[in-house]
Amino acid sequence: MAVQPRARTIVLTLCSALLASTAATLPARAEAPAAPAPHTTWEVRGPHGSPTAVVSLDPADGSPALAVRRAGRTVLEPSPVGLVTEQADFSRDLTLTGRSDRTISERYTVPTGKSHKRVVRMTESRFRFRTADGARIDLLTRVAADGVAYRYVLPDDHGDVVREASAFTFPATAEPVISAYRKDNELPFVRYESAAAVPAGTYSMQALFKTGGGYALVAESDLTGSYAGSHLTHTAGSPTFGVSPWNDEPVQVSGKLTTPWRAVVTGDLSTVTESTFTDDLAPKSRVRDTSWIKPGPALWTWLAGGKEAGQSLEAQKKYVDYAAERDWPYEVVDAGWYYKPGEWDVIDPDWQTNNWMPELVRYGKERGVEIQVWLHYSLLVDPVEREKWLSTLERWGVKGVKIDFMDSESQERMAWYDEILPATAKHHLMVNFHGSTIPKGIQRTWPHVMTLEGVGGEEKRNNTPEQLAALPYTRNVIGSMDFTPGAFHRPFRPNVGSDAGELGLTVLYESGIQNLAGTPESYEARPEARRYLEQLPTGWEETRLLTGDPGRSAVMARRAPDGRWFIGGTFAGAARSVDVPMRLGAGTWLVETVTDGPSGLVRAPHVVRGGASLTVPVVADGGFAALACHWYPGRTSCDR
Template structure:
């Protein structure tokens, strides 16, 4: 079935005009905004102290946050509106410590406002250049005993967030009373909570009637006021990770901390941000709000941080490949031929050959890894290696491992099996991130927490698992179409696509759909998990994968319905757009808006044909609709480039 062009450009241009206008405004703002946060003069709130509600308005086009204090029992709430419609009903805010209850009995003590304007770059993620423009309001409350709680609220065009500041020493945090109450008529896309964040997402027609249980802090809701994704940002060792809790037949989702354990404090405390990424589906999908809330980079020199595709050998060869220098050299050769900058050596390289889970005590002298690193470096390929996190818990042992890997010339580490979001484990992340930055080692966390702004503060974090990726056997087509709107919104995701040889993948009948996942899912190190033989058997897939860029400059949602379909376009530094799409349901033809810019474009599509992958080139105009055939539970991949006289391909 060939791809056909449907001339509906006028209709699409009218539909996409607001999005183009938003892009122009953001571009102009980028030239004007300073690189540091700028505070407006603090002012006293104009309302009388007895006022029950206060609005926080952000830049033009932003939602509005409403902070309120119930005069009956003194509990505070936060609500969110957009364009007159409700995104979040008044929802409880507050926490309880050993010495004070900040969930009720509060009195209002004042407010101050400022604007937050920042400009930063990111080596990974949906876009390289980031512009931050938010309004911040700090509300001061006191208990009857005089203890003080500050509620810091931020509003941006793509979200609302709040955090708590305890200026005094009020003891350990016992619990938060933070919650999110959804308006009637909201539906939900939720993933059950587990320590490794690898459970699947499910759609619920009613957010209120979702089953009782714990859910991940990456829950997507469609509300009367637009989409809303609950997340958190700036979680470090001063706190613990959180999860959502829900009781069936309730519109409210509460928040609980790891195992309900107290958060240990020794003085003043600033909690993580509780974030609501909100807007239309494109705004939420393209948002960098979770990163924007996080602290600025703690790595001064980032010249050594270089993202790019990698040949991941675990699914290709398993344990045997990890223990064989000869096998790894062949993988390096294949990565060289493809132009991929990295090869990842997984478990097995430092184990005893007779017991793969026991570390060789003489690994520093017995290992063939230095030889592999030298061999790969001569061919322009960098080596990343797998480590069990327990090797890095003791400071002396951590220094031994990381300094040795740096001396060998290893470029990055894949650290596995943390499986906790406790305060103790978050402190471990702090220590490991400082150490890996000092030793110039890029990081991929597996069996891990989810990003939560970590990639802005520690830009050497190339990617994190926190997802049931390609090696799992439990994925579904619905899961593939859920991840672009949930997990991958908040940061890089190591799904490890490209395993054409795996019979367990949910799109097993669609090689084009599998190929499209390499673009649909963003990862600073895109670990390609197929075998060389599977790539060679699919020359069109191999040709496409050889063109994958090191990073993305911009991301756009072209079409999507969470849990059912997703089409994303990502722009490379050379101006080409790479497109990936995935769909549930029977075979059909999908309409893809060419929302890439005005003018003439060539679009090379890769779809499933009766005898394998089919590549076709089409001349279109920006704003046209492209009709693309997809197989049942399948998808497609594409590359778009500017059309010039005599140009017949998008390959550089």
């Protein structure tokens, strides 16, 4: 029988009462927690074979992070990104408001570096974030075949940057080769068994890590006076390395801000070592006419002749004569030339009119040798004094300046670089910076920068064989390095028992002006070294890592414009024979090795098929040099 409406109402009421009564008698159950929202992630993929950048926001606090994978394996764990300014915190409580992508394809040429011609292909993604208060920040990310980079863009003024949240978190098993930080970037690199084993402290922004996903070199690019140079900070036992601007000082900001690139050069060891990623990230050249920019080897007279040579026209003429005989295009006159005779800290007030430098320049030109000179940076701080020095040197015919003792990466000092770079370009003066920052893309934007120190070079006394074998994978990856090799007469060099190893450094280390630091007497006592150095080209068309292990060994081949390959190798440890793959190309090659023999340097020819290995003997903590050219029947030498 159908239930009438009134009866249905009574039944429902009784059921409701019964359920309520039952619920009241049951023990209370805790409400099931809501499942946490998954991390929101976005991938950035580059050309085929590139690493993948993964940008994410933590749903718990809205903090952004960036990770890097290659071939499904971890290069960089999710690592904090973000900034904190005086007026806004861009390290947490962020919301993504948009994303845009584009492809970057460029070709450019540079007079210095691992190669003259460069091809760039990257994917760029701009992630637009907003804080709860409406402040905006863009995270600009780029991915290329050899690296991942990011930078911050603040479209509005939010005051000075108080700190960066940026950090690099590596897998716990990552093996670092890292250098403690100092203002001149000259401390040695040390290899550790794991990232967590690195002592607490500050470290240079040029640290190499071996990870399960390949090698990763932390670097920086496009640093100007709008920001300060940065270094890494580390807490003992942690696999994370934070990023901190100079001296942890606030970065002064007025208006919009675009920070330098934070970069991870990554791939196998060859990819990292041969990479030009930090140059590729930098702005295009600001020098239109580059015809006056000419790299090449130079005879550097500081270690060869000391202070006395710096104040002697006759001594400098003898060095010019020796450079001319070797066909070296430059001679570099170091400190002393503008001081009062016999004094080393007093500038001659009549240096413009009572100076022998114009005579030396004339003497050199007659013999095909151009002159470069040393200057203390303090002479170039005041705009009026700067113009006086640079215009005078240009009028005399000096071709380059070696500027020394900046010894800072503060925002103020980086602003000075912004002033000196266009000023030297205006006066057609090539530049070698000493006591300086490291390249960070500067040589693409300002191609008249031939080289920078930022390394404990040949004149220092604290180098080790391990340091020689670390530099090709760290400092020299990111730009020209003025190590000043070739000082055979120096008793303090770490490979003092291997003249062949010292000779190999002139190729192993790339520098737009390769300042050769030996004495004429030391070269004459080593005719095979002299013969090799006489053939050094003015630049390189291609660079290849043949074999190596960071901090233990390195063998590099560099192709000259005439098609010949110059090879340099260094090894830390016991004497041994090493097998070096000749990855020079197809065909048959004549390889002339220069090694250490019982009575001096020994040159020996070898005929090798491309891709085959050549066995080379090296002495303890030594190395070798070699020259390779295409072989044909009857050819016994690679001499040009």
